[in-house]
Amino acid sequence: MLNEHPDFSPASRHSQEEPIRLTRLYTATLLGLALLLTIAEVITQWQIDKFQDELWLIRYTATQRHQSQQIAKKALQLADTRDSTTFRAIQSELGTLFSAIERSHLEGRQGLVRDSIGRRSTRMIENSPEVKQRYQNVKPHFEALQTSIRQLIALKEPEQIKSVSGQASLKLLLANENPFLEKIDLVVRQYTAELRQNLTRLQRVELWLHLLTLCTLIGIAYFIYRPAARRLRQTIDRLVDAEKRTTDVNRKLTSANKSLKKARQQLFDATKLQFQQQINEQKSRTAYLMAGQEEERKRLSRELHDGLGQMLTAIKLQVEGLEARLTNEGVTNSNLSALKTLITQTIQETRSISNNLMPSVLSDFGLIPGLRMLVESHNRAEHEGGSPLRITLQADEWLSDSAHRLDKTIEITLYRVSQEAVTNAIRHGKASKIDIQLFEKDQYLHLTITDNGAGFKTQRLVKEPHGQGVHNIHERIKLLNGIFKLTSTPGKGTKLKVSIPYHSQLISHDYDQTNAG
Incomplete structure (x- = not known):
């Protein structure tokens, strides 16, 4: 059967040798x-x-x-x-x-x-x-x-x-x-x-x-x-x-290719749709998780403010009344003064924790007042502790206007990013100067936080993915289709930049009225 193939016939070999x-x-x-x-x-x-x-x-x-x-x-x-x-x-x-x-x-x-x-x-x-x-x-x-x-x-x-x-x-x-x-x-x-x-x-x-x-x-x-x-x-x-003959074969192949291409496109669209659904589901789960966290923060803040805070205030009043009666009877006890001071510090710490969980200024007046309170609280705390620290805030004027509030999710996201970045710069970077800038450009809100701390090698984020703070920031920004960039050099500080798509418009808010009080 092999000799009958035209490619192996003597005439074929002769025709191949003739041109040579x-x-x-x-x-x-x-x-x-x-x-x-x-x-x-x-x-x-x-x-x-x-x-x-x-x-x-x-x-x-x-x-x-x-x-x-x-x-x-x-x-x-x-x-x-x-x-x-x-x-x-x-x-x-x-x-x-x-x-x-x-x-x-x-x-x-x-x-x-x-x-x-x-x-x-x-x-x-x-x-x-x-x-x-x-x-x-x-x-x-x-x-x-x-x-x-x-x-x-x-x-x-x-x-x-x-x-x-x-x-x-x-x-x-x-x-x-x-x-x-x-x-x-x-x-x-x-x-x-x-x-x-x-x-x-x-x-x-x-x-x-x-x-x-x-x-x-x-x-x-x-x-x-x-x-x-x-x-x-x-x-x-x-x-x-x-x-x-080739034209006939090509016509058949073209028809087969069209069918194959159509099937491949359908498969690609189905895969793309499935992948997009998975991404959307993942975003939804993450968004629900973030919303649940914020709701839990609100509940804890309310519990601390309305429950534990009131109880501590009542204890302080009882101790002050006991101290007054003992003073009238001519009895002095130094432990009561120490107890009253401790209760006052506990009340202040409870208010600080409640404010960090969900500051009422953020829900009542917006992002810029919330950031100012964050800056002032850290500056005051570090000043009282004797540590040299200076935090500055620069923002566009229209952002300070209470009539132009940002979306609730954007305000919470930018506040949490600033809160996490300032805490990391103070706690891990030992920074003495932190600059916060917030401005709008090219239909994006840009938040830049720069410090002069110790800095670190960004490769550590790849080798040590358990850094929960940076991971949370990245997840929050990704939910808003934003851009997150972190640059740092050992000994030269750290720079964090966040860009979120934004179109200026009047936003209505539905914060918890109980927490606003």
Whole structure:
């Protein structure tokens, strides 16, 4: 059964190997073509460089004709000159011209080449035997010119040009000028003929390379492009057929995907709804728990204020009456004074506990008076105990207006957060300065409490999750969809920031009227 699978059939394996074979053949042909073109370009450039050097050599060789004519002209001017200064100037020009023609002649004879600015090329041109023979023919005339010019340059005074040796040098120069020009012209012609032969040979080589390139391109078109185009058409036909089948499969898959996506979305919505219900239930339980705690605080506060407080007040009155009767009878007892002081302190402590559980100022007058009472009570307590402590409160003016009360839950939450933060700063941070700020910005109520206490590492809150105070603050703020942020550095104090969404509006309150009294 395995051999019947189309992917394992011999035809399939052949169809898979055919593109690889064509690719290799195509690559090899292109590489051969590129190599052929590269060789042709290298040969052409090398020959062109060589031709340029030969052209410069021909130019320098042809320059000798003009230089020899100038030398003859200067020699005749030297013979007609009587002034010593002009005589020496012409001799100097004659020497310069002779040095130039001598250098050009000797370098041309050796095959040395110079560029347009006079720099000698690193390559040398091997003169052909014909060129060497031409230079050999011109050599006697060049040496005669050398001898005559050197003798003329060696003259000291203008009168010496009239001497026998001076006239002989001048005649020798003039006698060899025309033969030198004719022989040099033959050298130039020989150079030109050889250059034309080389150009003709280069043209034939380029023609053969061009024909070879055309043949290679024809071979590529016949042996590669033609089979590849045929197989490409077959492949396109197969692809079209496969595309039709794929379209049908994709249509079915799209329908299945839509159904799957719809089912997944329904499952996601159901999971999200269930999770949201769980969160809402958790918030409701937490809210009920917080409300129960506040109600229990109110009940305890009322019990302490109305029950235990009244009883302690009655005991104090009885003790004061007993003390008055004993004083009238002339009996003094120091224990009664101590007992009366203890009862007074107990009454004050009971009132403080009752006020901490649910301050009547908060329920009667709002958050800002409650916070002021919290600040004043701590400042007064620390002042009486001798400890240095200063708590400051800053709030927006409209918050102090009793006509603009906040929501009951917000007031209680912000008061409990402030109460917990101040207590922690005094008890654990040993702070001497605490700043409380309450303001509204961007439809949020922002409460910031900063102290200069000992501080702590906030990582402890992760390692020690049993910190009930911070946990309660976080739970209270989360119920109001607020933001809670706590930053602290050991030795640099602690900063607590709470932000609660708020829209300014007139709020009605339903505090317990019994506790308000």
